[in-house]
Amino acid sequence: MNLNDLIIGVISFVLTVMVFSYLFGDNFLFRLAMYLLIGITAGYTASLLIMKVLIPFLVTPLIEGTFQTRLWTLIPLILGFILLMTIFPRMSSMGRVPLAFLVGLAAALTIVGVTLGTIIPQVLSTINKFSPVLLYQSADPPWIKIIDAIVMAVGAISALATFYFGRSKKDAQKNKRPVLVEGLGKLGQVFIGITLGALFAGVYSAALLALISRVSEIGSFFTKLIAQ
Amino acid sequence: MSPELQICKNCGTENPADVLFCLICGKDLAREPLSDIPELGDILAESSEPLEKNDDLPEFIRNLHDEIPRTSIRRSSIFNESSETEDAQPESNPQESETFEENIPEWLKKIRDRAHTEDDAAGDLIKKVTARETHDLKSPQDDPSEEFEGWLGQVRKSAQRDTVNFQQEGQDDQPDEDEIPAWLLKVRENEGKLMQEAPSEEQQGSSDPGSVPGWVREAAGKEDEIILSTEPTQIIKVKPPTEADQPNSSEDINQIEEQLEEDLSSDNTSSQLNDVTQQLQITSSGEAGIPESKEKEENVKVFWEEIAKNPVSAVIKEQHSKAELFKALLSVEGQPIEKIQKPEKKSSRVIRIILAFLLLIVVSLPFFFGISNDNFIGSLPLPAQAFLDRVEQLGSGSKVLLVVDYSVGVSAEMEHVAAPIITHLAETQVELAVLSSYPEGAWLGERLITSALAYRPDENLQMIVKYLGYLPGGRIGLYNLAQSSQSPIFNGFINLEAVTEPADLGEYDQVIILVDSLQAARNWIELVATRIPEIPVNMISSSQEAAMLLPYFDSGQINGLVAGLYESSLYQASISDTSQTGSTWLSYQIGLLFMIGLMLLGIVIRLESSGDRILKEIKK
Numbered sequence: 001m002n003l004n005d006l007i008i009g010v011i012s013f014v015l016t017v018m019v020f021s022y023l024f025g026d027n028f029l030f031r032l033a034m035y036l037l038i039g040i041t042a043g044y045t046a047s048l049l050i051m052k053v054l055i056p057f058l059v060t061p062l063i064e065g066t067f068q069t070r071l072w073t074l075i076p077l078i079l080g081f082i083l084l085m086t087i088f089p090r091m092s093s094m095g096r097v098p099l100a101f102l103v104g105l106a107a108a109l110t111i112v113g114v115t116l117g118t119i120i121p122q123v124l125s126t127i128n129k130f131s132p133v134l135l136y137q138s139a140d141p142p143w144i145k146i147i148d149a150i151v152m153a154v155g156a157i158s159a160l161a162t163f164y165f166g167r168s169k170k171d172a173q174k175n176k177r178p179v180l181v182e183g184l185g186k187l188g189q190v191f192i193g194i195t196l197g198a199l200f201a202g203v204y205s206a207a208l209l210a211l212i213s214r215v216s217e218i219g220s221f222f223t224k225l226i227a228q
Numbered sequence: 229m230s231p232e233l234q235i236c237k238n239c240g241t242e243n244p245a246d247v248l249f250c251l252i253c254g255k256d257l258a259r260e261p262l263s264d265i266p267e268l269g270d271i272l273a274e275s276s277e278p279l280e281k282n283d284d285l286p287e288f289i290r291n292l293h294d295e296i297p298r299t300s301i302r303r304s305s306i307f308n309e310s311s312e313t314e315d316a317q318p319e320s321n322p323q324e325s326e327t328f329e330e331n332i333p334e335w336l337k338k339i340r341d342r343a344h345t346e347d348d349a350a351g352d353l354i355k356k357v358t359a360r361e362t363h364d365l366k367s368p369q370d371d372p373s374e375e376f377e378g379w380l381g382q383v384r385k386s387a388q389r390d391t392v393n394f395q396q397e398g399q400d401d402q403p404d405e406d407e408i409p410a411w412l413l414k415v416r417e418n419e420g421k422l423m424q425e426a427p428s429e430e431q432q433g434s435s436d437p438g439s440v441p442g443w444v445r446e447a448a449g450k451e452d453e454i455i456l457s458t459e460p461t462q463i464i465k466v467k468p469p470t471e472a473d474q475p476n477s478s479e480d481i482n483q484i485e486e487q488l489e490e491d492l493s494s495d496n497t498s499s500q501l502n503d504v505t506q507q508l509q510i511t512s513s514g515e516a517g518i519p520e521s522k523e524k525e526e527n528v529k530v531f532w533e534e535i536a537k538n539p540v541s542a543v544i545k546e547q548h549s550k551a552e553l554f555k556a557l558l559s560v561e562g563q564p565i566e567k568i569q570k571p572e573k574k575s576s577r578v579i580r581i582i583l584a585f586l587l588l589i590v591v592s593l594p595f596f597f598g599i600s601n602d603n604f605i606g607s608l609p610l611p612a613q614a615f616l617d618r619v620e621q622l623g624s625g626s627k628v629l630l631v632v633d634y635s636v637g638v639s640a641e642m643e644h645v646a647a648p649i650i651t652h653l654a655e656t657q658v659e660l661a662v663l664s665s666y667p668e669g670a671w672l673g674e675r676l677i678t679s680a681l682a683y684r685p686d687e688n689l690q691m692i693v694k695y696l697g698y699l700p701g702g703r704i705g706l707y708n709l710a711q712s713s714q715s716p717i718f719n720g721f722i723n724l725e726a727v728t729e730p731a732d733l734g735e736y737d738q739v740i741i742l743v744d745s746l747q748a749a750r751n752w753i754e755l756v757a758t759r760i761p762e763i764p765v766n767m768i769s770s771s772q773e774a775a776m777l778l779p780y781f782d783s784g785q786i787n788g789l790v791a792g793l794y795e796s797s798l799y800q801a802s803i804s805d806t807s808q809t810g811s812t813w814l815s816y817q818i819g820l821l822f823m824i825g826l827m828l829l830g831i832v833i834r835l836e837s838s839g840d841r842i843l844k845e846i847k848k
Contacts, residue, residue: 020584052700106703113703203772205770205772209793210637219592
């Protein structure tokens, strides 16, 4: 174990103990560890953005690039400068231009991405599960695949029905959804509940693994320290 | 003529029944001489006497007083000619009044006409303003003290009338929420938000202290509480109402008002008002808001006796208190409210610490004693098997793009999950390029490769790894990456020598994406994977996101998926590698069992305590 490993190991152990001190309630040591984490992350991100984004994508092209490159680089430079003006209340309205550009671009990408990357492929996948070719292609018995396909379709439709809040046209005065949608919505709540339960179990799993990882690393550190 | 109308004896104008002064000439319209009313006789006698100079008045009354001339001036500017006429002959005859009516605005005529025809049409405020303006018009240049005296007389009569009304009401009247004015409801509403807890004894207050309307009684109760709970010495002492005690001269009134001014302007006023707020907070949670104890009942009686004795000072004091209360409420409006947290029980903290240390010991045991479990039960799930098949298709020298898109918080899990796959890739001798769209992903990628290869130090695994660093821009950056091989503009712009170029995606034989969130996975699937259908895209995720990613595997948008430590361990067993996660897996299993046991225990304890509580309620 060299000096670097020793220092890192000690700091790691101390910080872990500081975080565990939360067991005794909120205290200064725990808060100090949190502040360190946030501060270091923010500092690292800032330095990374300067070194990996601003300098190579903005400064270097302006200094060393060709005339065409410099012109291209002027666009983000001006937009960035205008965006910076939002810190001054009088000029904050100017910042809407680059913000509008960014929001519009992100919205366009999201709409296209969700439509082509999620909605259409997922709908097609749900429909294709009933394809006879796929049903008999698998090694599993076809009835299992059929049940699988039905559960998938019912789960998808009922989960969507859960979030349908339209009123029945027949009984418009009663604030109730149509009977079919109401029933499907109740069923959809079951599917959503199971999904959220699985996500919650995953959170426990991740937390437990983080604990095991720390215990493993601290144990390994002390084993090496004692062995020397 | 309607019996509700009353004719002015001065100008003959018909006035609504409930106005005090003639709407035209301002003459007092009392239907019977006020001196005939025993309760009012003395007070009116005082009000008819002019007050002394303005300098003798208390400051806040003088402030009110000062507003009257301004109104007179404004009114005079509108009705200049009429005012002059009125000045010349204060006791104007009906003909002159008709001349004046020709000059008044149309809107005022309508209001007055409607007030003649409909008793309820003229609001209380309009009636008072009309009477006041008419009175001002009558003698705008008179001594202001006379105008003030008129106003004071109105206040006295109003208070006296209220007192008489209160006494006429039954003693058994319960406070009615409908009678509570809007301002008190607002106070309750606002203060209810501030209030976290109220003493239970205060919530039970429901006694009926007097024969007054509910909201007045409630306000009076608070007023009384304030005075008596803070500075008992500041109460205006009430003696039995004898004739000798009745204020029968302007000097007496001034004396009382000066005393009141001192009371209100004393240093303790703010503390009293703070207590007002506190008392409102407490009583607003109760049904009635009336103090229950006899002492408080007596306080309320004292308050109303005070009103009976000296209505002016009591009413002004009450109004002053209300105004200050609103001022205090406005001052705290919008300010953050400190959340009152219940102190944690010491026993629960001890139990929590014991359980945490127990969990710590349990998960540490396999590492300290070198116990491992390499017998993984179950077969590799279909998505993980597909992943394995794709990796095995790679040959030596194949190029793989490894995307490290997870945060520091889940790095422990992700490193454990990805380690068998990284070593598998190292065994295959692929060329790895590591890229991240997370800022911290750049060094997490380096740490991942280092720690994964360190799992098998004996075999001295080596792999050609190229760290491409951070890909900025989020979704836009990913779109840019997907377009880089197709668009010469993007390609030409990015391909600067100073930039770490992630290179063309078409160069890679496979893309492996490590993600800790559905959003990150969707970004890559929607913006990148759909544009490179010829390149297999596999995913490694935390167990938390597995359920959300499986539909993408079913739809064929990702070609393989390994999620969580369990699948990773099965993957490891499938490639006959037992050197890495045996102890971790055993520790994980023990930890999960411990946590499941804790949850079940918690459920049982909770049910038991709930059952006990229900049984107690049933017994009650």
